[in-house]
Amino acid sequence: MKQNRKYLMSVAFGCAALLALVLATGSFQPTRAFGGLFTPLDTNKGPKLTVNELDHDFGKVEQQGSAEVTFMLSNTGTDTLEIMSANPSCGCTAAVIGTKKIAPGKVSTLKVTFDPHNKAEGGFTKTINVVSNSVVEPQKTLRIHGVIYLSKLAHKDMMHLDGVFQGNCGSCHVDKGKGELGAKLYEADCAICHGLKADNKPGPDIVSDDMMNHTPEQWKKIIADGLANTNMPQFHKRNKGPLGDEEIASLVDYLSAFKKNLVRERMMKSGASVPHPPTN
Numbered sequence: 001m002k003q004n005r006k007y008l009m010s011v012a013f014g015c016a017a018l019l020a021l022v023l024a025t026g027s028f029q030p031t032r033a034f035g036g037l038f039t040p041l042d043t044n045k046g047p048k049l050t051v052n053e054l055d056h057d058f059g060k061v062e063q064q065g066s067a068e069v070t071f072m073l074s075n076t077g078t079d080t081l082e083i084m085s086a087n088p089s090c091g092c093t094a095a096v097i098g099t100k101k102i103a104p105g106k107v108s109t110l111k112v113t114f115d116p117h118n119k120a121e122g123g124f125t126k127t128i129n130v131v132s133n134s135v136v137e138p139q140k141t142l143r144i145h146g147v148i149y150l151s152k153l154a155h156k157d158m159m160h161l162d163g164v165f166q167g168n169c170g171s172c173h174v175d176k177g178k179g180e181l182g183a184k185l186y187e188a189d190c191a192i193c194h195g196l197k198a199d200n201k202p203g204p205d206i207v208s209d210d211m212m213n214h215t216p217e218q219w220k221k222i223i224a225d226g227l228a229n230t231n232m233p234q235f236h237k238r239n240k241g242p243l244g245d246e247e248i249a250s251l252v253d254y255l256s257a258f259k260k261n262l263v264r265e266r267m268m269k270s271g272a273s274v275p276h277p278p279t280n
């Protein structure tokens with residue numbers, strides 16, 4: 001007992017002396033000072049994360065498509081590697097870890113999916129921060145990058161109207177028209193398909209006779225119920241479309257006003273006298 005205490009005292013004294021020496025010389029190198037007793041800087045021991053690639057290039061990514069890559073997470077260390085988390089820098093990116101505990105010499109996966117929908121055309125770079133108990137880089141940053149482009153051809157391949165007002169289709173075909181009436185609603189919901197052939201538009205331009213030679217009743221019916229066997233959709237809510245009576249009436253009013261103006265302009269161009277505004 002007594003001897004024990006003496007021993008502890010001398011150990012404590014020894015430590016204090018060593019600490020004083022270290023402080024005095026101002027250099028503290030644990031591996032040297034303790035002669036390998038602790039080896040906090042020894043990267044050959046413990047778990048070690050090695051990733052097959054640090055920056056993945058997706059190249060060109062179609063705006064309506066998606067991009068996915070699986071990183072391989074290897075444990076090149078000597079103890080079980082644990083992946084604590086893998087956090088992407090943006091909500092448009094998902095990262096799913098396979099096995100979180102990886103034995104030495106084994107491999108797990110990190111599936112990263114980038115969703116380009118509603119993202120601007122052009123370059124993008126996102127990061128995924130991988131936190132693990134690795135002795136080197138316990139916080140490792142992986143990158144994905146690429147260039148978003150909008151393909152008209154991809155769209156042309158699916159010339160059907162199924163779901164045109166839903167989900168991703170709706171993001172182009174209806175969302176911009178929500179809450180709008182008249183001209184603005186036409187711009188959002190109709191001009192997407194109605195325009196010049198040169199612009200690839202499948203429907204006739206608003207100034208064309210095809211578009212204008214209808215009565216308000218006919219317009220109302222065409223908009224509400226579509227045109228069978230064509231790509232003119234059914235817009236009325238009763239047909240699972242996005243528009244109600246008020247919105248459709250506002251489009252009919254807009255087309256009527258447009259027609260009136262057009263008739264007037266054409267008459268002026270042809271030199272005929274402008275008719276008096278209707279008195280009724």
Ligand code: HEC
Pocket residue numbers: 064152155156158159160161162163164168169170171172173192193199200201202231
């Ligand atoms: C990125 C915006 C965008 C998305 C998303 C989109 N469309 Fe379109 N869609 C257009 C444009 C613009 C046109 C007019 C034709 C053109 O310019 O290629 C069009 C035209 C159409 C046409 C008529 C094509 C023709 O040539 O007759 C159909 C049918 C159609 N879309 C269905 C869909 C469906 C179904 C979806 C979802 C699966 C969808 N669209 C998603 C932009 C989009």
Ligand code: HEC
Pocket residue numbers: 164186189190191192193194202203204210211214219222223227230231232233235251
């Ligand atoms: C997905 C594409 C698409 C959208 C969106 C669309 N149309 Fe059409 N529309 C067409 C096509 C294609 C035709 C031509 C049908 C045919 O072959 O006769 C057409 C035909 C028409 C016609 C009849 C023209 C004729 O030849 O008699 C009217 C009127 C019309 N659309 C109005 C509208 C209005 C108003 C909207 C917006 C609420 C709208 N369309 C939205 C594709 C579209």
